[in-house]
Amino acid sequence: MTNRTALFISPHLDDVAFSCAGTLAVLKAAGWKTVLATVFTQSVAHPEGFALACQTDKGLEPDVDYMALRREEDAGFGRVVGVDGIHWLDLPEAPHRGYDSAGALFSGVSPADGIWTEVAARIGALADAVNPRLVFACQALGGHVDHRQTVRAVLELKRPTLWYRDLPYAIRAPEEAPPVGLPGGLMPLAVPITGHLDVKIAGACRYTSQLAFQFGGVERVGPALTDFAAGEAARAGMTGYAERFLVKPGGVARPW
Numbered sequence: 001m002t003n004r005t006a007l008f009i010s011p012h013l014d015d016v017a018f019s020c021a022g023t024l025a026v027l028k029a030a031g032w033k034t035v036l037a038t039v040f041t042q043s044v045a046h047p048e049g050f051a052l053a054c055q056t057d058k059g060l061e062p063d064v065d066y067m068a069l070r071r072e073e074d075a076g077f078g079r080v081v082g083v084d085g086i087h088w089l090d091l092p093e094a095p096h097r098g099y100d101s102a103g104a105l106f107s108g109v110s111p112a113d114g115i116w117t118e119v120a121a122r123i124g125a126l127a128d129a130v131n132p133r134l135v136f137a138c139q140a141l142g143g144h145v146d147h148r149q150t151v152r153a154v155l156e157l158k159r160p161t162l163w164y165r166d167l168p169y170a171i172r173a174p175e176e177a178p179p180v181g182l183p184g185g186l187m188p189l190a191v192p193i194t195g196h197l198d199v200k201i202a203g204a205c206r207y208t209s210q211l212a213f214q215f216g217g218v219e220r221v222g223p224a225l226t227d228f229a230a231g232e233a234a235r236a237g238m239t240g241y242a243e244r245f246l247v248k249p250g251g252v253a254r255p256w
Helices: 015-031 048-058 067-079 116-130 145-155 193-204 209-217 218-235
Strands: 006-008 033-040 085-088 133-138 160-164 187-192 242-247
Touching: 006 015, 006 116, 006 187, 006 209, 015 067, 015 085, 015 133, 015 160, 015 187, 015 193, 015 242, 033 116, 067 085, 067 193, 067 209, 116 145, 133 145, 187 218, 209 218, 218 242
Parallel strands: 006 033, 006 133, 033 085, 133 160
Antiparallel strands: 160 242, 187 242
């Protein structure tokens, strides 16, 4: 196998870390080059309304550059897990695109929101540059509009893709089916991560601004991710810990 590059695509600065960093660590241990691209990372000066509330509800003051802080956390995650390349695609999150409430984030993509075309262009340019053998992208479990727009953009790549289960949404509803938008005929694939779960947890804990909001505190991250990974293994008929994906039948050779 000459091409051993994997591109992990994260809507926000933490989605890959929470959802499939165990698999990223598995590939690193097997000698793969890992590239992490996060789509919605743009700093917006002087946020107001719901956009501002999205940082103050994390305990951050209004004058903090929220996305700069989160990019710094993302870089820390990369150092912990050993990511070879990190790319921030510098597009605005949904609260800066007219979604003005928490409910709006999960009520479907606005007809006026055409951000997916620019997402596709930037992901496509990066994929052309790094030429990944495998792409990892979210299923959009939970239905967040940024995740759904990312799915639509990744479909334009037409590259072998493993669709990961979005955490922490899947923790809250482990049997939830993905929203409409993924290709038809996908099959489940489980990746054993038993020897790499500790690295995943350590990497996830670098996103300190998010842990209280998403998990209830840093002390609950390890137990939550451990319990979920054990459940994923059990759902796949395995022992130990696993992460599960959806893949096109015959489209992805097991690289681990």
